[in-house]
Amino acid sequence: MTLKQKYGSTALVAGASEGIGAAFADYLAAEGMDLVLIARHPVPLQQFADYLQNKYKVETICLSYDLADQNSTQQILESLNGKEINLIVYNAALSYIGPFIKNSVQNHSHMAQVNMMTPLYMLHAFGEKMVNKGKGAIILMASLAGFQGSGYLSVYAATKAFNRVLAESLWFEWKNSGVDVIACCAGATATPGYKNSNPEKTGFFTPRVLAPEEVAAECFKKLGNKPSFITGRGNRIASFIMQNIIPRKMAITIMGDTTRKMYRL
Ligand SMILES: NC(=O)c1ccc[n+]([C@@H]2O[C@H](COP(=O)([O-])OP(=O)(O)OC[C@H]3O[C@@H](n4cnc5c(N)ncnc54)[C@H](OP(=O)(O)O)[C@@H]3O)[C@@H](O)[C@H]2O)c1
Numbered sequence: 001m002t003l004k005q006k007y008g009s010t011a012l013v014a015g016a017s018e019g020i021g022a023a024f025a026d027y028l029a030a031e032g033m034d035l036v037l038i039a040r041h042p043v044p045l046q047q048f049a050d051y052l053q054n055k056y057k058v059e060t061i062c063l064s065y066d067l068a069d070q071n072s073t074q075q076i077l078e079s080l081n082g083k084e085i086n087l088i089v090y091n092a093a094l095s096y097i098g099p100f101i102k103n104s105v106q107n108h109s110h111m112a113q114v115n116m117m118t119p120l121y122m123l124h125a126f127g128e129k130m131v132n133k134g135k136g137a138i139i140l141m142a143s144l145a146g147f148q149g150s151g152y153l154s155v156y157a158a159t160k161a162f163n164r165v166l167a168e169s170l171w172f173e174w175k176n177s178g179v180d181v182i183a184c185c186a187g188a189t190a191t192p193g194y195k196n197s198n199p200e201k202t203g204f205f206t207p208r209v210l211a212p213e214e215v216a217a218e219c220f221k222k223l224g225n226k227p228s229f230i231t232g233r234g235n236r237i238a239s240f241i242m243q244n245i246i247p248r249k250m251a252i253t254i255m256g257d258t259t260r261k262m263y264r265l
Contacts, residue, residue: 002031002032003028003031003033003087003137003220004031004032004033006135006137006224007086007087007135007136007137007180008084008086008087008135008136009032009033009034009086010033010034010035010036010083010084010085010086010087011025011028011033011034011035011036011085011086011087011088011089012035012036012037012038012085012087012088012089012126013025013028013035013036013037013038013088013089013091014038014067014088014089014090014091014092014118014119014122015038015039015067015090015091015092015093016035016037016038016039016045016048016089016091017037017039017041017044017045017048018044018048018191018192018193019091019189019191019192019193019194019212020091020141020186020189020191020212020215020216021039021089021091021092022048022212023211023212023213023215023216024089024091024139024216024219025037025048025052025089026052026213026216027213027216027217027220028087028089029052029055029056029058030056032056032058033058033086033087034058034059034060034061035049035052035058035059035060035061036060036061036063036080036083036085037049037060037061037062037063038062038063038064038065038067038076038092039064039092040064040065040066041064042062042064045062045064046062049062061079061080061083063076063079067092067113067114067118068094068110068113068114068118069113070113070117072118073118073121073122073125076122077125084129084133085126085129085130085136086130086135086136086137087136087137087138087139088122088123088126088136088137088138088139089139089141090118090119090122090123090138090139090140090141090163091139091141092114093111093114093115093141093156093159093160094110094111094114094115094156095111095153095156095193095197096108096111096153096155096156097152097153097156097197097259097263097265098152098263098265099152099265100154100155103155108155111155111156111159112155112159115156115159115160115162115163116159116162116163119140119163119166120166123138123140123166123170126138127170127174127179130174130177130178130179131174131177131179133178134177134178135178135179136178136179136180137179137180137181137182137223137224138167138170138179138180138181138182139167139181139182139183139184139219139223140163140164140166140167140181140182140183140184141160141163141183141184141186142160142161142163142164142167142183142184142185142186142228143156143157143160143185143186143187144185144186144187144230144235144238144239145157145160145255146158146159146160146161146162146163146164146185147161147164147185147239147242147243148242148243148248148251148252148255149252149255149256150252150255150256150259151252151255151256151259151260152256152259152260152263152265153259160185163183164183164185164228166183167181167182167183167227167228168181168183168227168228171226171227171228172227180223180224181227182219182222182223182224182226182227182228182229183227183228183229184215184219184222184228184229184231185228185229185230185231185239186210186215186231186235187207187209187210187230187231187232187234187235187238187239188206188207188209188210189209189210189211189212189215189231190209190210190211190212191212194209197263198263199262199263200261200262200263200264202258202261202262207232207234207235207237207238208232208234210231210232210235214231214232215231218231218232219231242254242255
């Protein structure tokens with residue numbers, strides 16, 4: 001059964017113009033789903049939408065909103081004017097790498113809005129409609145950084161823990177209503193955002209950096225079967241060791257030390 005047959009014909013991708021979000025959108029278009037694509041910058045978003053439309057003959061709607069705006073969910077709902085959404089990928093996130101105190105509280109708050117509050121609002125608005133209809137799917141992007149305290153990624157890591165726990169909770173609440181929810185817990189992925197952060201390789205045993213397309217494809221294999229999953233075998237092994245073999249204090253220390261070295265802090 002295709003995603004379109006299982007969930008319906010229209011998917012919304014928040015944070016769609018590049019990286020993992022673009023890989024999700026491409027996968028969904030290849031499945032024949034029409035798309036609502038959201039990002040802040042309208043030009044690259046429209047160019048990507050045109051590319052998908054030409055390649056897969058699907059319909060696209062581009063909405064240029066800043067998901068850091070508290071009213072963005074309301075604005076999106078108004079723009080959609082009652083259009084049914086059958087699958088949501090909430091991919092956009094802000095991140096800050098550095099000492100907690102050096103970032104302004106306003107910037108931390110923006111991160112909390114984009115990464116936690118807007119997905120919460122969107123899940124409430126669209127999830128209710130999906131539950132009433134008895135079918136739908138929601139993917140929230142989480143991160144290995146959210147599995148333990150992650151020094152120098154503190155607020156970002158905490159927002160990613162929020163996404164994982166929210167998705168897992170709604171997976172349970174909605175599993176008998178025909179709505180599949182999953183947290184996609186990614187490790188390092190070769191997106192423009194990741195490359196621009198200019199990370200240094202920290203050691204021989206660092207898990208392989210995945211391609212965005214691998215992340216999207218793996219997620220659709222797991223959607224409907226699991227409340228959350230970790231992308232890539234190397235990341236799963238590293239995470240198993242961090243969560244189950246070594247003491248939590250050591251896991252937090254390794255995470256903080258690795259980030260400090262990767263970003264020369
Ligand atoms: N890349 C990794 O190594 C990695 C690892 C673990 C988890 N993740 C998670 O995977 C997700 C995607 O990461 P990514 O590296 O592909 O890039 P990203 O920078 O989080 O997302 C890029 C996309 O989101 C849009 N976007 C960013 N901020 C937005 C905002 N405030 N409002 C609306 N749209 C916004 C961007 O377009 P505009 O700039 O035009 O708005 C772009 O289309 C994130 O949730 C991240 O936490 C990534």
